[in-house]
Amino acid sequence: MRIVILLTTLTGFVLTEDPSCTPSKIWLDVVIVIDTSVGMSNAGVTQVLADISSVFGETIIAQGEGEHSRVAVVTYDSKAEVRHSLTDFKSTEEMMEAIWDIPCSSETVSNLKAYDKGCKPHGVTSPVVLA
Numbered sequence: 001m002r003i004v005i006l007l008t009t010l011t012g013f014v015l016t017e018d019p020s021c022t023p024s025k026i027w028l029d030v031v032i033v034i035d036t037s038v039g040m041s042n043a044g045v046t047q048v049l050a051d052i053s054s055v056f057g058e059t060i061i062a063q064g065e066g067e068h069s070r071v072a073v074v075t076y077d078s079k080a081e082v083r084h085s086l087t088d089f090k091s092t093e094e095m096m097e098a099i100w101d102i103p104c105s106s107e108t109v110s111n112l113k114a115y116d117k118g119c120k121p122h123g124v125t126s127p128v129v130l131a
Helices: 002-014 038-056 092-101 114-122
Strands: 029-035 070-076 080-084
Touching (some): 029 038, 038 092
Parallel strands (some): 029 070
16 A cells, blocks of 8 residues: 555656656655555565665765755654665665665554654654655
8 A cells, every 4th residue: 555655656756748857857855754564564665665766766866066866764663763864875876775774673563653753853854755
């Protein structure tokens, strides 16, 4: 169910006729929020990570001045954890490698409200993608 929201949301950006919305020309700060609770299962988390790789593979991710996007990754189960802040990834390749280190947790609770407590103090305030 949750992955459908991810793909539906991002497909709208990719399939548009406006050339300024092609992945390599989108300049956004994106926060990816991933449920890693037991309910997602290892296979479910792996599928979400594969979908994230597909969607963001052509997006230019970088830091500093210029035309690029920045990506943060937050995981949650009973609590939220900022895995990667907006300033962590220096390249698309670096992000593609790092996301595969995100495991499924052993927590049985999936509490999206934990996002407010765990992320806002770190400056991560507006998730764009919910997976």
